[in-house]
Amino acid sequence: MTETQTRPEPKAAPDDRKxxxxxxxGCGTVGSQVARILLEDxxxxxxxxxxxxxxxxxxxxxxxxxxxxxxxxELFTADAEALVDSADLVVELMGGIEPARSLILRAVxxxxxxxxxxxxxxAQDGPALFEEADRNxxxxxxxxxxxxxxxxxxxxxxxxxxxxxTRVLGIVNGTTNYILDQMDSTGAQFADALAEAQRLGYAEAxxxxxxxxxxxxxxAALLATLAFHTPVSLDDVRCQGITKVSADDIxxxxxxxxxxxxxxxxxLVKTSDGYEGTSVRVHPTLLPREHPLAAVRGxxxxxxxxxxxxxxxxxxxxxxxxxxxxxxxxxDLVSTARRVVAGAPGRTDTATRKLPMVGVDAIITSYxxxxxxxxxxxxxxxxxxxxxxxxxxxxxxxQTIDGGAPGAGDGRAELRFVTHPASEKALAETVADxxxxxxxxxxxxxxxVEGV
Numbered sequence: 001m002t003e004t005q006t007r008p009e010p011k012a013a014p015d016d017r018k019x020x021x022x023x024x025x026g027c028g029t030v031g032s033q034v035a036r037i038l039l040e041d042x043x044x045x046x047x048x049x050x051x052x053x054x055x056x057x058x059x060x061x062x063x064x065x066x067x068x069x070x071x072x073x074e075l076f077t078a079d080a081e082a083l084v085d086s087a088d089l090v091v092e093l094m095g096g097i098e099p100a101r102s103l104i105l106r107a108v109x110x111x112x113x114x115x116x117x118x119x120x121x122x123a124q125d126g127p128a129l130f131e132e133a134d135r136n137x138x139x140x141x142x143x144x145x146x147x148x149x150x151x152x153x154x155x156x157x158x159x160x161x162x163x164x165x166t167r168v169l170g171i172v173n174g175t176t177n178y179i180l181d182q183m184d185s186t187g188a189q190f191a192d193a194l195a196e197a198q199r200l201g202y203a204e205a206x207x208x209x210x211x212x213x214x215x216x217x218x219x220a221a222l223l224a225t226l227a228f229h230t231p232v233s234l235d236d237v238r239c240q241g242i243t244k245v246s247a248d249d250i251x252x253x254x255x256x257x258x259x260x261x262x263x264x265x266x267x268l269v270k271t272s273d274g275y276e277g278t279s280v281r282v283h284p285t286l287l288p289r290e291h292p293l294a295a296v297r298g299x300x301x302x303x304x305x306x307x308x309x310x311x312x313x314x315x316x317x318x319x320x321x322x323x324x325x326x327x328x329x330x331x332d333l334v335s336t337a338r339r340v341v342a343g344a345p346g347r348t349d350t351a352t353r354k355l356p357m358v359g360v361d362a363i364i365t366s367y368x369x370x371x372x373x374x375x376x377x378x379x380x381x382x383x384x385x386x387x388x389x390x391x392x393x394x395x396x397x398x399q400t401i402d403g404g405a406p407g408a409g410d411g412r413a414e415l416r417f418v419t420h421p422a423s424e425k426a427l428a429e430t431v432a433d434x435x436x437x438x439x440x441x442x443x444x445x446x447x448x449v450e451g452v
Contacts, residue, residue: 017046020337021056023087025080025103026094030117030144031058032069033326034091039071045330049337057083059094068322081106089336091329092116093144101125108138113340115332117144117325123218123234126225137345141332146219147172147301149324150317151331156226156305163307165227167267169450170303171296172219174319175203175210176242176262178299180284183250184259185297190245202299202320212241213262213282220264223303224280227266230355238281238360245284249445252370252416256398258286259294260447269358277358286368286449361425366395368418369431370445375401375413379439383415386437390430393420412441418449 024035038045038055046052055075063076077083080103084090090107092114094100100118107114109132116122122129122145133140143153147170156165171177175197182193194211197203209215217237224232242262253260263285271277287294292314296302301319306312318324373379380399387394396418401411419427435443 018051018341020049020051020053020088020340021086022053022333023056023080023083023090023107024058025084025090025092025100027058027060027067027071027076028093028095029068029322030325030329031091031093032067032071033322034093034329035071035075036069037326037330045334045337049334050341051337053089053333053337056087059083084112085110087112088340089333090114091333092118093329094118095120097121097124101129104129104140105132108133108136108140111136111138113139113141113336115141115144115329115336117142117329119145119215119218119222120234123221126222126233127231139336139339141336142222143332144325144328146222147303147315148174148317148319148321149327150301150303150315150319151328152223152303152315153226154331154335155313155315156223160305160307160310163309165305165307167265167306168223168227168303169263169265169267169293170223171261171293171301172223172264172303172319173210173213173216173262174299174301175207176213176216177296177301177319178202179211180242180245180250180260180262181297183245183247184254187247187251189247190243211243213239214241216262216264216282220266220280220282223264224266224278227305228268228278228355229352230278232266232278232280232357236280236357238283240283242284244445245447246445249370249447252398253286253368253447256396256418257289258368258449259289260284261287261293261296263287263293263450265450268355269363271356271358272362275356277356279358279360279363281360281363284447286447287451291451361423361428363424364421365424365427366419366421366449367427367431368416368445368447368449369434369443371415371417371434372441372444373413373415374439374441375411376439379413380415382437382439383417383434386433387417387419387430389433390422390426392422392426392430394418395420414444 057077058075059080084107090112104114178197179193182188217239220237221232221234264282266280269279302316304314394417398416400414
């Protein structure tokens with residue numbers, strides 16, 4: 001062969017990989033990023049999954065609406081049912097209960113596996129949807145439903161499936177974490193921090209689902225269902241939001257070396273007759289600043305898992321946003337495609353037991369209680385007597401005077417108590433009786449304490 005001769009280019013081998021058609025339902029912030037990845041990264045996805053994953057179409061209410069990402073117009077359709085019927089895999093990112101529920105059922109009943117980020121639907125109807133998928137050898141995956149890009153569902157479903165998880169607590173709503181972090185770091189009032197979150201796009205125009213804790217409660221129900229292998233619905237979750245957290249609460253927490261976070265908490269507890277039950281709740285919580293969750297800043301999320309053998313584990317990362325959440329969707333999609341190519345059966349998430357839900361009154365916790373009282377001799381002893389009457393011991397007390405000479409009776413004082421652990425029932429009764437004292441003008445705050 002002379003120097004001027006070149007070897008002929010080898011002919012490309014025919015691509016005989018299986019083709020899996022994907023129906024995308026919804027094209028909002030997350031859906032548009034999923035569509036972009038499917039169109040841009042097709043070859044890489046094929047190499048990882050063993051199949052050519054093709055976007056068959058995108059079902060939306062208005063095919064002509066402007067999108068965050070420019071996508072081929074021919075992909076859009078308003079006929080979601082027809083799109084589902086033509087697909088091998090379905091990605092549901094519509095949100096809400098209907099028509100998402102009906103479309104997911106339509107898909108799994110024909111044997112098509114589904115990837116969804118719909119936490120509200122799964123918290124309400126998850127067990128029924130899992131059972132229907134299992135009956136039809138389909139898979140229902142939902143990593144994107146909790147904590148955005150953080151891989152938390154798969155570790156609980158798989159990595160810890162041979163262990164016994166006893167407790168899960170986490171920051172699972174980026175909006176509320178941003179607001180509380182701004183109040184802590186800048187001294188901002190709640191309303192100002194919320195307005196800034198809305199300006200930056202972290203909070204919706206109607207932030208109710210976030211600030212009242214409903215979004216976190218749906219995620220808590222999902223985590224508890226998986227962690228404890230028992231059905232937990234949204235109605236089982238005791239929920240309290242952050243709208244009553246004041247700048248004074250934040251400042252008092254900081255002075256005591258604590259920080260306030262909205263936590264989702266799911267744990268195994270003993271029932272009144274000694275059997276095992278579960279408690280799931282969402283509420284603002286005081287944490288020591290050295291606790292790993294206390295360092296989670298801005299709109300980030302983190303989930304803390306306690307298991308009998310693995311011990312304590314923490315998962316941290318971006319909890320929202322189009323690209324991070326799309327990453328979680330694509331992870332599920334590639335994993336599901338691999339299963340389809342291999343002909344493996346779908347994974348089941350049907351509950352294996354039915355644990356009773358333990359009423360909040362039986363939960364053992366600590367309280368931080370803020371009071372506004374008359375600045376008079378004997379007030380502290382009268383308040384302390386109420387704690388003693390209910391068997392609640394005081395760990396710490398802080399007092400500040402507002403106006404008048406100390407003890408002169410012409411001003412007001414603020415008292416803040418942190419209790420030792422006691423039953424929620426005893427603590428709630430203590431607060432109620434303190435509020436009835438004639439020397440107490442108001443109970444200004446009641447916050448639960450963890451990790452002390």
